[in-house]
Amino acid sequence: MKNPIAKKSIVGVISAALIAAFTVVLPSTASAADGCTDQNVIVGTKLVGFEKCTGVDGIGSKYEIRMPEKFNGMLFLYSHGLRNEVTIPVLPVLNETGKPITANREPEVGPNETVNEALLSQGYAIAGVGGRINGWAVPEVVESNLYLILMARDMYPKINKVVSWGDSLGGHISQSLSEKYGVIDATANIHMAGSAPSQYAYGGDILWLLKTYFDPTIKGGNYTQPAYAGDTRGYFEFLGDVQKLLVLLNALSTSIAANPVTPAWPATATTAPAALQGIPVRSAILLIGLLAGIPTQSKTYDASSGPAGALETTFGVAISPAVATLENIGRAIEFIVAVYDTEMKCGGGIYDNTKTDYATRIGDNSDVFAAALSGKSAIAGMLAFLNPLNPAAPRFKSSDASLACLASQSAYSGKITIPTITLSQTADPITPPGYVQKLKNDYDDYVSQGKTKSGLLLNIWQKTPDQYTVFNGLAAVSVPSTKATAGTNHSPFNNDQLLMLAKMIASSAKSGKLPSMATAKKAINNDNSLFIDPDYTPTLLPQEAN
Amino acid sequence: MIRNSRAKRFSVVSTAVIAAALTLSTLPAQAADPGVTASEIKLGYSGPLTGSAGLVYGKLPGGMKAYFDHINANGGVYGRKINLIIKDDKYLPTLAATQTTNLVLRDNVFALVGALGTPTHTKAYAAASLAKKNVPDLFVNTGFSGFANKSKYPTAFMVLPSYAMEAKIIAKFIKDTPALAPQASFLIAQDDEFGVDGINGFKLGGHTFTAAPTLYPQNGLSAALAEGALTKLSAVPGKPILILFGTTDTTATILKAAEKLDLVSKFTWLAGSVGGDANTLLALGVKPATINGALAASFFPDAKDSTDPYVSEFMKINAKYNTGVSFDNTVLQGMNSAMLTVQALRAAGKNLTRAGVMKAIESKGASFASAGLVPLNYSATSRVGYNGYWFGQLNEKGELKPYGGKLAVFTTDSSSTEAPTASTYVRKTVPKNGVPTNS
Numbered sequence: 001m002k003n004p005i006a007k008k009s010i011v012g013v014i015s016a017a018l019i020a021a022f023t024v025v026l027p028s029t030a031s032a033a034d035g036c037t038d039q040n041v042i043v044g045t046k047l048v049g050f051e052k053c054t055g056v057d058g059i060g061s062k063y064e065i066r067m068p069e070k071f072n073g074m075l076f077l078y079s080h081g082l083r084n085e086v087t088i089p090v091l092p093v094l095n096e097t098g099k100p101i102t103a104n105r106e107p108e109v110g111p112n113e114t115v116n117e118a119l120l121s122q123g124y125a126i127a128g129v130g131g132r133i134n135g136w137a138v139p140e141v142v143e144s145n146l147y148l149i150l151m152a153r154d155m156y157p158k159i160n161k162v163v164s165w166g167d168s169l170g171g172h173i174s175q176s177l178s179e180k181y182g183v184i185d186a187t188a189n190i191h192m193a194g195s196a197p198s199q200y201a202y203g204g205d206i207l208w209l210l211k212t213y214f215d216p217t218i219k220g221g222n223y224t225q226p227a228y229a230g231d232t233r234g235y236f237e238f239l240g241d242v243q244k245l246l247v248l249l250n251a252l253s254t255s256i257a258a259n260p261v262t263p264a265w266p267a268t269a270t271t272a273p274a275a276l277q278g279i280p281v282r283s284a285i286l287l288i289g290l291l292a293g294i295p296t297q298s299k300t301y302d303a304s305s306g307p308a309g310a311l312e313t314t315f316g317v318a319i320s321p322a323v324a325t326l327e328n329i330g331r332a333i334e335f336i337v338a339v340y341d342t343e344m345k346c347g348g349g350i351y352d353n354t355k356t357d358y359a360t361r362i363g364d365n366s367d368v369f370a371a372a373l374s375g376k377s378a379i380a381g382m383l384a385f386l387n388p389l390n391p392a393a394p395r396f397k398s399s400d401a402s403l404a405c406l407a408s409q410s411a412y413s414g415k416i417t418i419p420t421i422t423l424s425q426t427a428d429p430i431t432p433p434g435y436v437q438k439l440k441n442d443y444d445d446y447v448s449q450g451k452t453k454s455g456l457l458l459n460i461w462q463k464t465p466d467q468y469t470v471f472n473g474l475a476a477v478s479v480p481s482t483k484a485t486a487g488t489n490h491s492p493f494n495n496d497q498l499l500m501l502a503k504m505i506a507s508s509a510k511s512g513k514l515p516s517m518a519t520a521k522k523a524i525n526n527d528n529s530l531f532i533d534p535d536y537t538p539t540l541l542p543q544e545a546n
Numbered sequence: 547m548i549r550n551s552r553a554k555r556f557s558v559v560s561t562a563v564i565a566a567a568l569t570l571s572t573l574p575a576q577a578a579d580p581g582v583t584a585s586e587i588k589l590g591y592s593g594p595l596t597g598s599a600g601l602v603y604g605k606l607p608g609g610m611k612a613y614f615d616h617i618n619a620n621g622g623v624y625g626r627k628i629n630l631i632i633k634d635d636k637y638l639p640t641l642a643a644t645q646t647t648n649l650v651l652r653d654n655v656f657a658l659v660g661a662l663g664t665p666t667h668t669k670a671y672a673a674a675s676l677a678k679k680n681v682p683d684l685f686v687n688t689g690f691s692g693f694a695n696k697s698k699y700p701t702a703f704m705v706l707p708s709y710a711m712e713a714k715i716i717a718k719f720i721k722d723t724p725a726l727a728p729q730a731s732f733l734i735a736q737d738d739e740f741g742v743d744g745i746n747g748f749k750l751g752g753h754t755f756t757a758a759p760t761l762y763p764q765n766g767l768s769a770a771l772a773e774g775a776l777t778k779l780s781a782v783p784g785k786p787i788l789i790l791f792g793t794t795d796t797t798a799t800i801l802k803a804a805e806k807l808d809l810v811s812k813f814t815w816l817a818g819s820v821g822g823d824a825n826t827l828l829a830l831g832v833k834p835a836t837i838n839g840a841l842a843a844s845f846f847p848d849a850k851d852s853t854d855p856y857v858s859e860f861m862k863i864n865a866k867y868n869t870g871v872s873f874d875n876t877v878l879q880g881m882n883s884a885m886l887t888v889q890a891l892r893a894a895g896k897n898l899t900r901a902g903v904m905k906a907i908e909s910k911g912a913s914f915a916s917a918g919l920v921p922l923n924y925s926a927t928s929r930v931g932y933n934g935y936w937f938g939q940l941n942e943k944g945e946l947k948p949y950g951g952k953l954a955v956f957t958t959d960s961s962s963t964e965a966p967t968a969s970t971y972v973r974k975t976v977p978k979n980g981v982p983t984n985s
Contacts, residue, residue: 296640297640302640303638303639303640303641304636304638304640304641304644305641306597306636312596312597312598312636313597313598313599313636313637313638313765314598314765316597316636316638316641317637317638317639317764317765318763318765318766320640321640364668364669364672367664367665367668367690367692367738367739368639368665368668368669369639369665370665370737370738370739370763370764371665371738371763371764371765371766373763374737374763374766375736375737375738375761375762375763375764375766376737376738376739376741376742376761377737377761378737378763464644466641466644466645466648467641467644531651533651533675535675535678535679536675537672537675537678539672
């Protein structure tokens with residue numbers, strides 16, 4: 001089913017300028033047709049017929065297009081989130097499926113089948129690709145997405161509008177595609193990822209801080225590059241890190257459970273001096289979170305409640321933000337897979353904190369969380385340990401070449417020229433809200449410089465419930481992994497929210513402008529977890545602000 | 547099927563065409579400020595009502611509400627009734643951010659009033675975008691001098707004197723008091739912006755402690771730690787001065803530790819204004835004999851002094867509108883903040899706007915009537931509220947009487963090494979019936 005057309009990168013051939021100026025000729029669409037079948041699906045009481053076409057594009061990515069019989073002229077192009085390139089063996093947290101997870105290269109045409117079918121039933125065509133390579137493969141997927149649009153338009157000339165949307169890294173890809181080529185009419189970015197350097201610095205900071213305070217034997221990156229075919233040294237270093245991190249997170253969790261007020265440091269913290277270990281380890285965990293930019297609310301812990309009784313205030317002030325951070329670290333640690341994949345792609349370490357001044361990152365948080373951090377003196381002591389002159393806290397150095405490679409994996413700048421809607425969570429530990437704020441700031445800069453128009457970016461936020469931690473005596477009741485707490489955990493948005501977003505962005509694609517503020521607010525009015533507030537200004541990630 | 551398998555060519559929408567099709571999204575028309583109608587002014591308060599801080603400060607919003615009810619019963623502010631919406635943040639920063647955001651976005655309050663706590667309000671101010679929304683943040687109940695930074699908190703107005711001012715004046719008081727000056731002195735302080743501000747003030751005031759301060763995180767001083775610290779200090783000869791620069795619950799913990807160790811008479815106790823409320827200390831189980839003779843600083847008249855015209859007026863209002871709640875320093879503080887708020891709203895005029903009320907405080911706030919025995923310092927460039935203290939001595943009833951029998955008020959600033967000066971401030975007469983008529 002491989003398309004015999006263009007074997008080489010089409011990006012070099014089709015620039016935005018060329019697209020704007022010329023009609024491009026495809027030699028054949030025969031192979032695409034080879035993968036098409038007629039299908040039906042029942043949506044509610046409605047039988048929806050559509051044609052499903054699959055294949056492999058000219059640069060090796062699988063694609064899928066579903067075209068409804070009653071097509072309304074608009075195509076929704078979906079970009080999925082980060083996938084692993086490296087094989088992940090069965091491991092707690094990372095892979096609990098019971099079998100190794102190999103690279104999945106199958107295309108996704110939308111967030112889930114229910115949403116996909118709902119869009120089809122409304123007359124929208126849907127499409128997506130599975131990247132030819134996984135990991136942080138933004139340039140490659142942008143290229144494949146462009147290819148897919150060109151091909152779809154050739155196959156279905158009635159396509160007159162294209163909406164791009166995506167989730168997590170897919171949000172980054174969607175934004176990149178919309179900025180880079182003039183082929184998108186409106187874009188919607190869900191849980192939108194930040195730039196590659198920022199996201200990897202976020203992950204790198206978490207790993208380095210965990211290593212530095214709690215276990216110096218963790219490598220945290222810079223895994224050995226293969227020197228020959230089948231060289232697995234780096235792979236096993238990576239797996240070793242995963243194992244150590246899981247042991248560490250378990251030790252920290254156990255310590256806090258045993259003594260929430262003054263939990264001890266883990267036995268692996270061999271370089272932390274006794275004075276440092278005199279500080280409750282929960283304070284060090286919280287400090288790691290604040291220095292890296294991890295939200296202080298998680299799926300289970302709201303930083304706003306305590307068990308009834310004497311510990312109520314202490315738990316809410318000092319313990320809850322720390323255990324929330326720990327829970328979020330447990331979620332964010334999955335990013336180590338992306339670190340490994342991108343290091344292999346870029347040929348070396350992709351994190352460098354040789355110039356990072358962690359002490360300046362604490363800012364107002366040293367006032368807000370003074371009690372949770374065990375006071376100003378403890379904060380000073382913990383920060384002093386991170387001083388670059390401390391031999392027990394060696395900084396992480398990467399080559400200019402691998403860092404340049406990483407930088408090349410980002411593809412958006414904030415120069416928004418079409419209606420763009422983001423849907424994000426205020427306490428997302430994978431793509432914290434500061435990334436969307438950065439996009440907003442960058443866009444505002446372009447507007448103020450007269451390089452683009454204002455009024456093209458709408459940010460919709462999902463917040464946490466006011467208070468949600470449930471206690472059983474002194475212990476918090478963990479939220480089951482299957483149950484989402486609004487605003488947290490990078491958890492998927494529900495179908496009503498996704499379809500609301502789809503409706504809003506489809507309308508924007510048709511009109512060429514965003515809905516009015518009143519219309520947008522009315523659209524989310526029935527969902528208490530969502531809000532729109534142009535003044536809401538989440539803190540930039542410290543890696544962005546530095 | 548509509549797929550066109552014959553098509554060999556396709557056109558791509560040009561960027562030029564897309565760009566041409568784009569128009570600006572509709573922007574909302576300029577609307578009146580939220581929270582004000584012809585008949586109502588909606589105000590919001592976020593602070594601790596429950597939890598350990600609620601025990602100490604929980605009566606504050608009730609005092610404010612009682613005063614506003616009194617104003618409403620007397621015609622409101624230019625005919626508008628004040629509706630105070632009260633939220634419990636339990637003194638938790640994240641919950642304070644949530645509650646403040648809810649007040650602004652969900653309840654659409656016109657302004658915040660009396661927000662309490664440095665960590666809580668620091669987080670809440672940013673989270674609720676008070677600066678961007680231009681929400682007046684009236685009479686913030688914290689002594690952290692940072693809130694007077696107009697560039698960082700452009701809509702905030704402090705009311706309490708700063709911790710640094712208090713420390714400078716304590717330093718002068720010790721230096722000028724013959725019975726105290728020769729004694730060793732020690733500081734037990736909260737290890738956060740509260741203590742840091744205070745330590746900085748002591749340095750500015752030229753006071754040197756006998757040993758490095760004993761610092762503890764908020765809520766972090768257990769009875770055992772307090773006993774350990776007192777035992778260590780008890781070896782110091784003479785009658786050392788022990789300055790307690792923390793919240794009232796911690797002051798209670800330390801004093802009860804002293805009772806247990808029979809060390810009450812060993813020290814001269816000097817409690818900062820935040821931690822020296824006698825009623826709360828007694829309510830927390832400190833013995834009357836323990837507080838008898840303790841030194842404390844205040845900028846208000848004593849809440850038990852019913853001869854004071856302001857206290858007397860507020861007591862009447864409390865009895866009528868805050869039924870069953872005993873009148874104390876916290877209620878006094880709440881009512882005083884409410885009275886300042888009413889004057890600010892009046893000074894802004896009948897056409898009430900957020901910008902207008904802030905401008906009114908800057909231009910007229912220094913002349914507002916208030917229970918404080920020290921001046922207010924609002925101006926176009928100053929967000930400082932009160933700027934001074936007087937010293938008193940508690941008796942067993944919890945009454946604070948001027949030290950040496952004569953009221954001596956001192957004023958100062960938060961940042962200079964200039965010595966505090968004796969105040970000549972003459973307080974304005976309490977408005978008739980407690981209802982301001984300013985404009």
